[in-house]
Amino acid sequence: MLKPTKKNILFATSECNPFIKTGGLADVAGALPKHLDPERYDVRVMVPKYLCIAPEWSDRMEYKTHFYIDLGWRHQYVGVLELMHDGITYYFIDNEFYFAGDYPYGEIYQDIEKFAFFSKAVIEACDHLDFKPDIIHCHDWETALIPVFIDQMRTQADPRGDVKTILTIHNLRFQGRWGLDQVKDITWLDKHYFADGILEAFGDANYMKGGIVTADRVTTVSETYSQEIRTPFYGEGLEAVIDSCAGKLSGIVNGLDLDEFDPMHDPYLRHHFDVNTFRRQKPVCKKALQQRMGLEQNPGKMVYGIVSRLTDQKGFDLVGSVIEALVHDQVQLAVIGSGDKKYEDMFEYFIRAYPGQVAFYNGYSEETARHIYAGSDAFIMPSIFEPCGLSQMISMRYGSVPVVRETGGLKDTVEPYNEYEDTGCGFSFAGADAGEFLNILRYAQDIYYNHKRCWNKIVERGMNKDFSWNASAECYGRLYDELILKGDD
Secondary structure (H helix, E strand, C coil), rough: CCCCCEEEEEEEECEEECCCCCHHHHHHHHHHHHHCCCCEEEEEEECCCCCCCCCHHCCCCCCEEEEEECCEEEEEEEEEEEECCCCCHHHHHCCCCHHHCCCCCHHHCCCCCCCHHHHHHHHCCCCCCCCCCCEEECCCHHHHHHHHHHHHHCCCCCCCHEEEEEEEEEECCCEEEEEEHHHHHCCCCCCHHHCCCEEEEEEEHHHHHHHHCCCCCEEECCCCHHHHHHCCCCCCCCCHHHHCCCEEECCCCCCCCCCCCCCCCCCCCCCCCCCCCHHHHHHHHHHHHHHHCCCCCCCCCEEEEEEECCCCHHHHHHHHHHHHHHHHHEEEEEEECCCCCCHHHHHHHHHHHHCCCCEEEECCCCHHHHHHHHHEEEEECCCCCCCCCHHHHHHHCCCCCCECCCCHHHHHHCEEEEEECCEEEEEEEEECCCHHHHHHHHHHHHHHCCHHHHHHHHHHHHHHCCCHHHHHHHHHHHHHHHHHHHHHC
């Protein structure tokens, strides 16, 4: 029997782990291609060749080809370099005018032109490579112009318009908005794309909106988030557009790299454990965490952990409202993160006010983060919105019980504890309300202190959950197959 022809899938992304990472988008772009069935899909990834990519990667890239593209009145060089890593082919789009600098992103007016260039270069590069994608899978606003350019090619009977496009929204808050005249000058798209309904939104050009309208399919990184963004509270001004595209919208929750996050083999930890040994070893990890972060060395005190960017999205107004109550409840708090100065100052105040009970690492250290996951008893994530979230999955894998707000991926991955049916792997609350948040924290504390057997079963259920990329990859595979089959009809 002949093997079925492989489908060619090209990921277009502004960042990808391990080459360049600023957030969860890089984790998805780095992990998902490796988990798609190589017998069914030839998956390759295209990413900018930022000057700030570490030499350990840039020195291994090999020249593939170069060409020029027109971006409005600009005639720009495009280099393409190639690197094989973990069985995946990666292409890097080279242009130092756009991709120099110490950081992948800059001022928004610079990024608007930068990612218009990247989007057009991705499409044109396919004409110069021995790889013709059936689907271009675009990620977030930085690549949302790709479906728009493809749509224009279809109207012009350009054969390159035959490729199908998928746009995945990782965080709708970031949309790529700039002036209509400036984007017209950069893209030279047909006039009708700047009319209300495609790229125009509230008087500006909006890359994300254009991608949502013109992509063949739109996905988000959790099922709940795909429904939330159709409402005014979560829709960031695009809820009506998204609701009108509901027929092509779906949510697929992200996975977790189980080799990277494994408490039994974590290189950052001195003491390792799994679901069979956490009762003995987590107390040892807790002691190490307390010592590392300057908390009172008391094995009897419950420790809450936080690993997060310090932004209002993550619910830190709620956290600030309950800290003093938690300290008076005789529990401890270990926090690592950076972000908005008001939240950094808030935690600096609390560590001075309650030394030994509140600990704060201002910045980021992967080693310290792993100690918090492994050493904390519970993990706090009261996000106002959370498209998917990985920390709640990591915390469960490390036996730290999540306490989350019921939103986005948090709702999809954390089953709340039900004491009557003895089910669930965490605790959750619905409203963005400090009183409700404190109540659920105190409920978790009651189970921890007074019903230890029940608590340990919650930990077990969380550690046994399958957060691998396998289920997510299968969902994306079905989406690819459906889209290609539809195109063949």
